[in-house]
Amino acid sequence: MENYTTEEIKNMSEEEIVSTISKLKKTLLDFRVKQATRQSFKPHLIRSYKKQIARIMTIKHTNLIHS
Known part of the structure; x- marks a missing residue:
């Protein structure tokens, strides 16, 4: 898992932000499937x-307001 700092997120383009959000949501869905099927995973990663x-x-919304 890659942790993004706020500076890295602020420097991302709109397309990068959207693709990052979709990747994170897909990973979160995979964790939920693993949880439902009782496969092993690290539950702290969901949070x-x-x-x-x-x-x-939040940063995306802030950028949208200030633009």
């Missing part, structure tokens, strides 16, 4: 991915 998505979407 981490959710926070990453929220962080990126």
Whole structure:
């Protein structure tokens, strides 16, 4: 998992932000499937991915307002 700093996110283009969000959401879906089928996974990563998505979407929204 790649943790993005706020500076890295602010420097991303709109397309990069959208693709990053979609990748993180797909990974989160994979974790939910593993959880439902009782496969092994690291449950703390779910919270981490959710926070990453929220962080990126917040900065995206802020950029949209200030543009």
